[in-house]
Amino acid sequence: MKIGFDNDKYLQMQSAHIKERISQFDNKLYLEFGGKLFDDYHASRVLPGFQPDSKLRMLDKLSDQAEIIIVISAEDIERNKIRGDLGITYDSDVLRLMNIYRDRGLYVGSVVITKYSNQESASLFKARLEKMGIRVYCHYLIAGYPTNIPVIVSENGYGKNDYIETSRPLVVVTAPGPGSGKMAVCLSQLYHELERGIRAGYAKFETFPIWNIPLKHPVNLAYEAATADLNDVNMIDPFHLEAYGETTVNYNRDVEIFPVLNAIFQRIYGESPYKSPTDMGVNMAGNCICDDEACREASKQEILRRYYESLRRLLLGQCSDNEVYTIEMLMNQAGVTIHDxxxxxxxxxxxxxxxxxxxxxxxxxxxxxxxxxxxxxxxxxxxxxxxxxxxxxxxxxxxxxxxxxxxxxxxxxxxxxxxxxxxxxxxxxxxxxxxxxxxxxxxxxxxxxxxxxxxxxxxxxxxxxxxxxxxxxxxxxxxxxxxxxxxxx
CATH class of the missing domain: 3.40.140.40 (Domain of unknown function (DUF1846), C-terminal subdomain)
Incomplete structure (x- = not known):
């Protein structure tokens, strides 16, 4: 397998860049981790040379400065939501993740239950964690979220959430899966930290799409294929283009929510520290591709694998025709057929x-x-x-x-x-x-x-x-x- 990614360079650059971002605020950064914090096999397939545990190894370099908060939605606990890749419930996965992080020598500070409204299963899980000596905080549903900014950034919004006590400059916010409320937890903490006189910062760590390679690069197309079931679409970041005249890549959900985030930042700080969704990111993966052709070829194979996986899921009744059509379109854009x-x-x-x-x-x-x-x-x-x-x-x-x-x-x-x-x-x-x-x-x-x-x-x-x-x-x-x-x- 031809190596296309310099993993050692990535670990060095990524940890240095996060340290730099921490210094831009009052020595306190809430870093939302999208995707998998470890076992990132998609990244290792499309960026040959990327190690599946690279993110954890990067955090190992920051272990004396970092603590981890694990977020889980009360609604996911209540309906016993399952992780498709592991076949275990989200609440079981919280305990699994906690053990893995601790075994690596990382400090897990607490668990946050979001969208909490005294649901029975969530309350039992909370009690279970507390009996194990784990600190648990609750965040609540906010009327008009995420667009009613005056209510959200007030005593009746973020103000009614529990303040999460943290002790280290870098707070990594992660979760068993999407939709857990990681971003809301970060923003709520910015509000509470400012109430205590600390101007904390927020940043986002998403490996894909890679912001500083072309929109239709096979690596970015492979990410679209991987998220075809979520209807994620890569796009040029219009805010970054307007602010800096520079073309960068982001994905639709971050671009769509940015005006809301910008308004929340302005409400909390008086001004926004960022001019675009790309500004919020800290990912350095694009700078560590050492053989572009190897990564292109690996990504094309990943698109084809995703195509066959969608056909398999369609046969089993686990997805719609649209998912298959989406990946067929991506195959056309990447210039590949099944014969490749x-x-x-x-x-x-x-x-x-x-x-x-x-x-x-x-x-x-x-x-x-x-x-x-x-x-x-x-x-x-x-x-x-x-x-x-x-x-x-x-x-x-x-x-x-x-x-x-x-x-x-x-x-x-x-x-x-x-x-x-x-x-x-x-x-x-x-x-x-x-x-x-x-x-x-x-x-x-x-x-x-x-x-x-x-x-x-x-x-x-x-x-x-x-x-x-x-x-x-x-x-x-x-x-x-x-x-x-x-x-x-």
């Missing part, structure tokens, strides 16, 4: 040859390895095993998994677990390979190649099981799936 994804044609051609479901994976040196469906293995499992053999220099005709490792798994599936299909999934093949590795040096050699599959592209000619999808993700294989079932029913 080599593994797609390879898998579909192999399906015709074998007259059954097939899979293909592209190794880092450009070799394409295929797998077909057999009585023993599913196409995805066969592809995975063939790729490991190829990387280990083992002949494909050579059996690296012993029958003694396979038979017990098949017996368990068909005799005890009620499965009609004895074929092994990817996880079962890896277990069988691991068992064989204890006595077979070739199996051990093949197993040791697993890390070399990370970042490889793959495609299957049919939809695969959730088990296979999850396993490919764990191996960091960037896979897509044809939106059709293996059987007509």
């Amino acid at each position: 994804r080599k593994v797609v044609d390879a898998a579909l051609e192999y399906e015709k040859i074998t007259n059954g479901p097939a899979a293909a994976i592209e190794l880092h040196d450009g070799r394409i390895i295929k797998g077909k469906t057999s009585k023993l293995l599913g196409a995805t499992a066969a592809m995975l095993l063939n790729a490991l053999k190829d990387l280990a220099g083992i002949e494909h005709s050579c059996h690296v998994i012993s029958p003694e490792a396979i038979e017990p798994i098949q017996t368990l599936k068909t005799k005890y677990l009620g499965n009609k299909n004895p074929r092994l999934h990817t996880d079962e093949v890896l277990i069988a390979l691991s068992v064989s590795a204890a006595s077979n040096p070739l199996a051990k050699k093949a197993l040791e190649q697993l890390p070399n599959l990370a970042g490889c592209q793959a495609h299957t000619s049919v939809m695969v099981s959730s088990v296979d999808i999850k396993q490919l993700k764990r191996l960091s294989i960037q896979a897509t799936y044809e939106a059709k079932y293996e059987k007509r029913d």
Whole structure:
């Protein structure tokens, strides 16, 4: 995988820029973190070289100055909102995030429950946190929010929210997901800090869209594809263009809300510290692209992956036609078709040859390895095993998994677990390979190649099981799936 992003430069520049922003105010900055604070796999895919935990590593450099506030909406607690990528509720994720941050040596100051109106589930969660010794603050619904500025910036608006006690210059405000109220928490704190004689600042940290690369750059188009379900649209920041005569990129929601934010800033401070949404941002990612062509190519592949994911979701009834149409339009803008994804044609051609479901994976040196469906293995499992053999220099005709490792798994599936299909999934093949590795040096050699599959592209000619999808993700294989079932029913 060709590196296109200088991660070390990014960590250095980003932490220095945030320190500089803190100094522009009374040594107090509320930094709203959009997106994921860690495990940012989208960024690592479109900016090859970006480490998924880069934001956390950047905060590690500021750990003595930073504290974290985690925000959750009472409405999300009440309706048991689920994180789609993890399958856990937002309130459970608050505890998970807290443990991860603390394990990294970061200070988590408190939890804020927004839109609180004594909802039963929210009150129980609040009590649970307090029993664990965690400070909890409540913010309330404000009539006319976000446009009734005189009420919002008053004792009956921000004034009725709890003041969050903080002790460090940099306060990072994050949440389990969007719509939690991070920005409102930051602005409420500006009001309360000024009441206490401190002119605190606000800034926003969003990795995408990248403000200082072209609007239609594939990296920014890939962000639109990733948020197609939210109807986010990248656009030129008109406020920045008017103020500085400089073309920068932002996205529609920030541009639309800026006049309101500007009015709130003026109401709190008497004047606004920012002339545009771009001014509010602190992201330095655009300055750390070291190979533009590598990032362009990686982003085009991401758009194609998002396209296939939308087709899959459409087949399952999880999205509308509009989401697919939006990504098709982005493919046109990026100048790509499905044939630009080599593994797609390879898998579909192999399906015709074998007259059954097939899979293909592209190794880092450009070799394409295929797998077909057999009585023993599913196409995805066969592809995975063939790729490991190829990387280990083992002949494909050579059996690296012993029958003694396979038979017990098949017996368990068909005799005890009620499965009609004895074929092994990817996880079962890896277990069988691991068992064989204890006595077979070739199996051990093949197993040791697993890390070399990370970042490889793959495609299957049919939809695969959730088990296979999850396993490919764990191996960091960037896979897509044809939106059709293996059987007509």
